[in-house]
Amino acid sequence: MSTSATVTQRRLPALAALTAATAVWGSTFLVTKESLTDVAPTSFVAWRFGIAAVVLASVRPGRLRALSRHERQRATLLGLFVAAGFLLQTTGLQHTAAGVSGFLTGASVMLIPLVAAVAFGARIGAAGWAAVALAGVGLALLTRGGGGSPTLGAVLTLAGAVCFAVHVAGLSQWATPANAYGLTAWSVGVAAAASWVVSLLAGQAAVPESGGAWRALVYVAIVATCLGFGVQAWAQSALSATSAAVVMTLEPVFAAVIATALxxxxLPPAGWVGGLLVVVSMFVAELGPRDCCDARAPRIECC
Known part of the structure; x- marks a missing residue:
């Protein structure tokens, strides 16, 4: 069998698997939103990352031990932004639709070049500025609910997207194939600890009492987080960074479609137009020229 045929045989299953994982990540917006009637946002995030941290650390403990002191310091900083991002996003879900939350969170992709420019002195090319312009118009349509001022949920979710952008920009600067898993697992552990502290201070720390809340937690922590990470890592070994980026850019589309169908x-027509512009901006940002390695690094939604 020729090499090209072997590559094609690997690409098709990898594309299918990564598409399925992306759909799972998109579904977490609705699953999380519906579970918030039974558990407080800070408690949900704490349990989610607590479960995921235990699993990730148990699977490859050696990757954690292999991290240098400097790498652990960086992973700790990343974990704090992860915690802030998910706490803001999950709290925002109480005040906004799951589909809108998916599109707003997706805006973190176009924010990454801006963060990289400010924090690491990276140059923003034409593709980056085009993505910012497109997403700006889309976000204006999405955040204004019925046409008035931006909703509280939209503001909180956008703030969370900024935190996600900082995380990915940092990961793109600091992650290598050798330390990516360790950085991710350590940052997830830090996110869990930080979320528990916030939950305790807010008086919301509690053991979920409903079966629905536990099913949601197992789904987002094990299926979307740990299994999703494994699927992504395997799929990207057979796909180019561009192919993987295009597939994963569909996450907010899955979020909106699943939230609407199930x-x-x-979502009003203006919302769909705004969401479409955000997705287009994500394609532009992902497919434009870039020198960083964020396409190879683990995405935080699956970790």
Missing amino acids: GSED
């Missing part, structure tokens, strides 16, 4: 949410 969650009975109604």
Whole structure:
């Protein structure tokens, strides 16, 4: 069998697997939103990352031990932004539709070049500025709910997207094939600890009492987080960074479609137009020229 045929045989299953994982990540917006009737946002995030941290550390403990002191310091900083991002996003879900939350969170992709420029002196090319312009118009349509001022949920979710952008920009600067898993597992552990502290201070720390809340937690922590990470790592070994980026850019689309079909949410026409512009901006940002390694690094949604 020729090498090209072997590559093609690997690409098709990898594309299918990564598409399925992306759909799972998109579904977490609705799953999380519906679980917030039974558990407080800070408690949900704490349990989610607590479970994921235990699993990730148990699977490859050697990767954690292999991290240098400097790498652990960097992973700790990344974990704090992870915690802040998810706490803001999950709290925002109480005040906004799951589909809108998916599009707003997706805006973190176009924010990454801006963060990289400010924090690491990276140069923003034409593709980066085009992505910012497109997403700006889309976000204006998405955040204004019925046409008035931006909603509280939209503001919180956008703040979370900024935190995600900082995390990915940092990971793109500091991650290598050798330390990516260790950085991710350590940052997830830090995110869990930080989320528990916030939950305790807010008086929201509690053991979920409903079966639905536990099913949601197992789904987002094990299926979307740990299994999703494994699927992504395997799939990207057979795909180019561009192919993987295109597939994963569809996450907010899956979020909106699933929320509309299964969650009975109604996104107005202006919202769909705004969401489309955000997705287009994500494609532009992902496919434009870039020198960083963020396409090879683990995405935080799956970790």
